[in-house]
Amino acid sequence: MSERLAIHGGPALREAPWPRWPEHGEAEREAVLRVLAEGSWGGHPSPNREAEAFNREFAAYLGAPASVACANGTVAIQIALQAARLSPGAEVITTAYTFVATAAAVVAAGGVPVLVDVQPDSYCLDPDQVEAAITPRTEAIVPVHLACTMADMDRIGEIASRHGLLVVEDCAHAHGARWRDAGAGTLGHLGTFSMQTTKLLTAGEGGAVTARDPQHAQRLHSLVNCGRKEPGYDGYPEQLLGHNLRMTEWQAAVLRAQLERLPEQHARRAAQTARFEGGVSGLSGLRCLPHDPRVTSRTSYQWIVRYDAAAFCDVPRDDVLAALHAEGVPCYGRFYVPLGDDPLFSEDPHTNPAARAGARWPRGAHPVAARAAYEEAIWLPHELFLGTNADTDTLVAAFAKVHDQAAALRDRPPERPGGRR
């Protein structure tokens, strides 16, 4: 029997800090000083020197014909849809289990988000439900490659081409993930990335859009640069109203240095997530999300463990999270809730432009996402897997301790603010 749970007054398994994120060093220092000395700090002329180099290097890393840097991952989705000339009021099918930005960006692009449920094994868009949601007004599908998995791009691509729909991959979690050896972001018509602080590739803020079609790429350059048509991206017929969504040279230079680090970080995380998976595999009630063999390079923005309360004396998932926290393990349950449950997407058309656009997201409409959000998913941030074998073994030990003491946790559940439901 292991020691008393920390939540019951026993010693915590981990007091020392976990690996810090982001990682940085001489390369980032040199990048910032290079921009400082250059004196041209902003995104104008667009793309500026560092942004232009980052566009080239990121596209090469992904295997994409083109990549256009922008301000963040939210506007990246918006301008991807605009570059493909989404019609006003067009329906865009996306997942209910994602960050609010995915759906908010559809609204910002003038579309109506149509949310569908996810698959139980990947927590990504369920292709059968995508197909069932298609109407004459549907123009696009936005799959999200969630956490450490990828959406089924074989089926989504096949459905999209049969119905003549656009595919924009939201790759905010998936820099460097590969499906049948093709980079996330190169499988759809366009792909979008976020470089916000927590992401696998970061400059604090930032975004990028990949495009297959040169016309899409040209429009993207224009959309991030207030709608200007500069030489190099003036070869499309219409005028486009854009915004200043340019990336600064500081961000682009730091991203270039961070991109150099990414393959080694992926390898380090892959080794540690495999060690973790092996370590918890003997603990009943805990299963890591299965590995789809079509994902030939798996990345892990967050590592997800699926929890089954039946093997833990029916202790609710959130009590296990509280116990893990007390042991010193940062982890999350409601990382996302089904978007229909998010108060930001209430049905009040005065406060929610999506509702004004006609989106209706009834509660309970996405049971797989709801089960993941409220009962099943335990999200572990990627930096936990950037340390040593000993760090990973501590993580496993924390799960094992809570597993072994499930009965004690059931008999003495943690206080919940606002009482228990």
Ligand SMILES: Cc1ncc(COP(=O)(O)O)c(C=O)c1O
């Ligand atoms: C799935 C998903 N899409 C889009 C975004 C938006 O990216 P950003 O925060 O850079 O605007 C995020 C960011 O957290 C995300 O997780």
